[in-house]
Amino acid sequence: MGEAEFLYLTSTGRRTGLPREIEIWFTRRNGRFYVIAEHGERAQWVRNVRANPSVQVRVAGLAFRAMARVVDAAADRALASQVRARSQEKYGWSDGLIVELEPRG
Secondary structure: OOOOOEEEEEEEOOOOOOEEEEEEEOEEEOOEEEEEEOOHHHOHHHHHHHHOOEEEEEEOOEEEEEEEEEOOOOOOHHHHHHHHHHHHHHHOOOOOEEEEEEEEO
16 A cells, blocks of 8 residues: 555634645655645645644644745755655656645654
């Protein structure tokens, strides 16, 4: 059995303060999870994590807190390239803004 296809990312609505959950493709690298926002900075969930990077993640029966960080692809080319390659291999797609999810506690 392979890796799960989706993870569930819950951010806090920047205006409402309410939990907002999305189902999204992901990859892993060095204990961190990576998701790609197809619509970049226009994605509401990206705006939410920029306002409050503390998120909740559910994947493959696990649930944990994480800190979200938008990856600066120009400043961290090696990371961006590796994440895009993994996403391309797993899903045949890799375009968009990369967000790193670092598990906490």
